[in-house]
Amino acid sequence: MGLARNLTLAALWAAMLFSPMGCKRYSDLSPEKAAAAPAAFEPGQFLDAQGAPLTPEELAEKAAGAAYVLVGESHPYPCDHLAQARVLEAMSRAGAPPVVGLEMVSLDRQGVLDRFNAGEFGVDDLPAALDWDKTWGHPFEAYRPVFEAARNLGLPLYALNAPREVARKTGKLGLKGLSAEERQGLPEKIIPVSGAQRAELREIFDSHPFGKPKEAKAAWKSFLTVQALWDTTMAYRAVQARRIWDRPVAILAGGGHVERGWGIASRLAAYDPKGARLLIMPWRGNGQPDPAEAGFFAFCPEPPRRPRIGVALETVEGGLSVTAVDQGSKADAAGVRPGDLLVKAQGEQLRTVKDLHAAALRALEQGGTLVLEIGRDGGSVEIDIPLVQPQDQPQDQPQVQPKGRVDAPGS
Template identity: 30%
Template sequence: MKTLILALGFATLASGCAASHSARMAHEPMERPASQYDARLVDPATGQALSVQALATRLADTDIVIIGEHHGHHASHLLQARLQQALWRLNPRQVLTMEQFNLDHQPALDDYLAGHTGETEMREDANAWDNYRASYRPLVEFAKQHSLPVIAANAPANTVRCIGRLGPDYLERLDADERRQLPDAPFLDTPAYKDKFVEAIGGSHGTKDDELSGLMLNTYKAQLLRDNTMAARILEARERHPDHQVIHLTGTFHSEDRLGTVAVLEKRAPDLTIAVISPVNWPADADSPPLEKHRERGDYLYFIQPLPQEFRDDERRREAMTERFSRSPEASCD
């Protein structure tokens, strides 16, 4: 009996210590990311810091996990790779969908995954982004090693560019096969997303009108085509691979605040569960994480060091943002 009492006592003590440790960890101040590789995950509802494994456990039964990124930020891409692997260990039925490949290059991506071509051939044939090897290679290679589907989710670059130049009526010029690859309703929208777009493009120098017009409107429609195409490709992946979890990689503009691609998904498939993970910059002069004003950016956040400032000239920044939203290779719109 004495042995049993002692055992119960030790068990209670151990349980109490574990609970105390967990509570202490939840309230300990979070450290600022030490380098451009570091990300600090947090639950914005509670302010609790999370490990990658703890987040994966929470997301194990989620249908679609969208990991927003700052393009080219090492911390974003390292977190994506680690979370991809952690989720796969909990559920190996996984599909990777990527903004970084356009849907018309799916055959080139499939050839590489099947071992028919080499990486350089794939990058050339699929018009991979310049930072593919530094940012996305680990994720694609993990999928390839485990025979996981990888879906090119973005709209064809030339179609996006021509809509940005000529407007949404350009879709009528596409042949039947090209149009069939795009969503039936390619410009689904939400008012909040339009406001966000106007602010990003124009800032203090842009339009303050409620309605967009001219080139700005066309550029916005091109942006909507990207969001709607990614949403459609994600849903197609779910149909082709039932019971698989979709991991979607995208620039955070397409997903934060549950706008863009996320809003389209919620309209098209309201029964699916979607988790959004969004980056938040932690400025060098901030002693504590900037949580309060960013809580709504995602279901989960990760703090990262800001990238070096791109522009100090506001006019050059505005011009660059306009170009960025409508960017794609030169080609004919005839």
């Protein structure tokens, strides 16, 4: 996680460049395991908790009695969103058309969704109307099946999440530090993170570098506060949606908010204890589905990962050697070449990939540009690479590739 004298949620968001809390992590699933996933299952196949296949109709029958159907996702994965759209279609065909609750849209943009619900504009107009690239950032095309299903089926959309600026301020100051305008639409109290979930969040938090223990302690507190705010707000808003439309709510959110009922579902139990909850999670095909994660699963193999800024790196004496650069990537556009030696980043010597990660996070705090000193042809050059701010485009945790190849942060 990023370092700063006065640690704020900017640093928290920097950590989420590598491991966003709402994003279910699948770092244990290698490309080899993904390739070996059961051939009998087609992408999008629904399964019960024991791994037995279900038809969409059978799944809809199971969901018919639920007030809230929570469908987890890994944000950039198109298959996850196709599965979500299939859930919406199946519920509608079974006579239980839901309200569609969206993590990826914050409550301050409900007016845009209301206009969409009223038919004032179409799916193609949504990205601009929602300022999607800045407010969410993951490819809209991956989510298109969800929005098209909602439009075709006449399902209303409801924004669930707290605005990101409000979340950051809450992490620093708590709800009492918000203005009356910022508090609008939020729950009166934040329901804290449970002990069971805290252990997993701690593992994620501890995987990022920190400076002074005092800074880490403050950031950990903010970290938990923001996670709890998101889960509490989404549950609170989902209950509102159910009351407004008097129909079930399909909640589409990152797997970290859905799995094991720790996040949104536990808050739903507090706000609407009689409202039955059904959890559906993506399953990547590794081993057997874990019944503790969810009641049902959608088989969606993990797609091949692409480097963040478009480079593959190898640790060598004197820095990090660039072994490949993706055409059209940020690194390519900035002028990074195969054979370059990354010597320094943000003025600090690079000895390991962890050093580059930490430098990228500092860059985010310092304006969003990663400054690299590169050894090339016996001399040195300086190259600037603009990084996407994590509050604008959350990212998954970088993955280590075979033979020392790694994904660098920032794309």
